[in-house]
Amino acid sequence: xxxxxxxxxxxxxxxxxxxxxxxxxxxxxxxxxxxxxxxxxxxxxxxxxxxxxxxxxxxxxxxxxxxxxxxxxxxxxxxxxxxxxxxxxxxxxxxxxxxxxxxxxxxxxxxxxxxxxxxxxxxxxxxxxxxxxxxxxxxxxxxxxxxxxxxxxxxxxxxxxxxxxxxxxxxxxxxxxxxxxxxxxxxxxxxxxxxxxxxxxxxxxxxxxxxxxxxxxxxxxxxxxxxxxxxxxxxxxxxxxxxxxxxxxxxxxxxxxxxxxxxxxxxxxxxxxxxxxxxxxxxxxxxxxxxxxxxxxxxxxxxxxxxxxxxxxxxxxxxxxxxxxxxxxxxxxxxxxxxxxxxxxxxxxxxxxxxxxxxxxxxxxxxxxxxxxxxxxxxxxxxxxxxxxxxxxxxxxxxxxxxxxxxxxxxxxxxxxxxxxxxxxxxxxxxxxxxxxxxxxxxxxxxxxxxxxxxxxxxxxxxxxxxxxxxxxxxxxxxxxxxxxxxxxxxxxxxxxxxxx
Numbered sequence: 001x002x003x004x005x006x007x008x009x010x011x012x013x014x015x016x017x018x019x020x021x022x023x024x025x026x027x028x029x030x031x032x033x034x035x036x037x038x039x040x041x042x043x044x045x046x047x048x049x050x051x052x053x054x055x056x057x058x059x060x061x062x063x064x065x066x067x068x069x070x071x072x073x074x075x076x077x078x079x080x081x082x083x084x085x086x087x088x089x090x091x092x093x094x095x096x097x098x099x100x101x102x103x104x105x106x107x108x109x110x111x112x113x114x115x116x117x118x119x120x121x122x123x124x125x126x127x128x129x130x131x132x133x134x135x136x137x138x139x140x141x142x143x144x145x146x147x148x149x150x151x152x153x154x155x156x157x158x159x160x161x162x163x164x165x166x167x168x169x170x171x172x173x174x175x176x177x178x179x180x181x182x183x184x185x186x187x188x189x190x191x192x193x194x195x196x197x198x199x200x201x202x203x204x205x206x207x208x209x210x211x212x213x214x215x216x217x218x219x220x221x222x223x224x225x226x227x228x229x230x231x232x233x234x235x236x237x238x239x240x241x242x243x244x245x246x247x248x249x250x251x252x253x254x255x256x257x258x259x260x261x262x263x264x265x266x267x268x269x270x271x272x273x274x275x276x277x278x279x280x281x282x283x284x285x286x287x288x289x290x291x292x293x294x295x296x297x298x299x300x301x302x303x304x305x306x307x308x309x310x311x312x313x314x315x316x317x318x319x320x321x322x323x324x325x326x327x328x329x330x331x332x333x334x335x336x337x338x339x340x341x342x343x344x345x346x347x348x349x350x351x352x353x354x355x356x357x358x359x360x361x362x363x364x365x366x367x368x369x370x371x372x373x374x375x376x377x378x379x380x381x382x383x384x385x386x387x388x389x390x391x392x393x394x395x396x397x398x399x400x401x402x403x404x405x406x407x408x409x410x411x412x413x414x415x416x417x418x419x420x421x422x423x424x425x426x427x428x429x430x431x432x433x434x435x436x437x438x439x440x441x442x443x444x445x446x447x448x449x450x451x452x453x454x455x456x457x458x459x460x461x462x463x464x465x466x467x468x469x470x471x472x473x474x475x476x477x478x479x480x481x482x483x484x485x486x487x488x489x490x491x492x493x494x495x496x497x498x499x500x501x
């Protein structure tokens with residue numbers, strides 16, 4: 001064999017080797033990517049050949065699949081439209097799935113390892129059994145009330161969030177983000193329709209696709225005073241201890257005075273911690289926070305759940321809807337020393353403190369539940385396609401214990417005083433003990449303030465039945481009182497219909 005032929009032979013062998021290696025690489029490492037690609041039409045046809053399981057709450061189907069005459073046999077439908085959108089998300093043919101539809105996709109689609117027995121049975125019977133059913137913890141009544149009350153709030157707020165949990169278990173009773181969106185167009189089998197709707201929603205300046213209950217972080221205002229009060233109670237202060245107050249106080253190194261919301265609020269030189277919480281005394285908590293120190297406040301906030309970056313909300317195993325971390329932010333000078341002015345502002349929930357509505361509900365829930373903060377979850381059960389077998393049932397578990405029962409009891413008493421005598425009266429529910437804390441937080445010099453309320457309801461036996469956080473973004477005057485009123489309505493609904501646990 002002459003040299004040119006040998007060279008051609010070597011080149012051909014190298015090319016065959018590269019082709020063989022590429023085929024193995026595709027089969028070993030790229031198979032999932034190509035199989036699940038939006039451009040793989042055969043996979044989409046196969047995926048929609050099987051009826052997807054329902055997502056349900058309280059016996060009501062919130063997401064269903066209906067048969068069509070098209071190439072894709074089943075289409076997803078959301079009977080509740082925008083009401084459950086931020087929980088359910090959407091299942092789409094040419095976009096990225098979201099919400100429970102995404103995190104529970106394998107079980108809903110019937111491809112989960114849990115359903116292998118059903119798939120084996122279908123091999124022999126020739127049937128297409130369908131996907132499994134996912135049952136949520138939501139209270140339909142509480143969700144309906146939360147959605148309606150938020151949309152029709154009395155201060156004209158256009159953005160905000162509401163979330164309610166069962167303090168004893170962590171089961172989410174309601175989750176609403178405002179504004180919402182209709183997921184049905186996003187589930188269209190016409191990819192152009194779905195893409196156009198998604199682009200419209202994504203460009204909307206009000207960000208309707210954002211799940212504000214889990215991912216929005218805003219300054220919490222005076223609701224953060226519950227964290228500061230907890231730190232004080234663990235450092236020698238009692239409910240009846242008098243702390244410095246006054247109508248105005250200027251932190252060391254700062255020329256900007258901190259004042260109360262009204263001249264009638266704690267003008268005295270000293271007030272008890274109980275009065276400071278009840279009347280939401282800014283000057284008292286600013287001085288208290290500086291006395292306690294930045295590290296004590298940061299640590300107590302961390303114990304309540306601030307700074308946690310890996311919390312998800314779905315079932316109690318791995319995965320779930322992602323949540324944003326609440327932050328206490330910086331309270332330091334450039335040289336690393338504590339900045340008393342920043343610390344004072346942080347102690348009243350301003351400066352760089354940021355909190356999600358979920359975290360607000362978890363704080364209230366821990367206080368109501370004797371200091372035990374339960375891990376929040378949305379999925380309570382997986383049911384087989386024929387609904388005869390349960391493959392998963394939620395078993396509630398503690399997330400952390402930020403305070404002991406004694407401190408929780410003192411915080412509970414002070415929060416009850418807020419609703420009975422202070423700024424949270426609009427949250428009261430006849431026949432139940434309701435506690436809470438309002439918050440008004442500055443958003444920007446040229447924008448209205450945010451309104452917050454965190455709270456809980458106890459039955460006549462002192463058992464916690466619901467904990468809630470309502471946030472009305474840029475609500476302006478009366479925002480916190482309206483948030484408290486909405487929270488009371490949600491908790492009243494959750495008392496009637498507690499949802500699944």
